[in-house]
Amino acid sequence: MNEATRTMVEEAYHEAAREAMDRGMSALAAHKEAVVAAAMLLSAVAGVEDEAARAQVVALNLRPESVAA
DSSP states (O other), X not given: OOHHHHHHHHHXXXXXXXXXXXXXXXXXXXXXXXXXXXHHHHHHHHOOOHHHHHHHHHHTXXXXXXXXX
């Protein structure tokens, strides 16, 4: 994935994770929801199959911002 796509995927992940945590979800549940959201974006933007997109997002090793430190 190129740098612009990676940036979009990371932003989508963090936005989804933040929104999930704001709704009271645990960090783990927020992470799972954010992975799905970011993978959906990657799939749509880059034409990557769903499972491959999910694997690429997981490989980025992203975490919700509140537990990233």
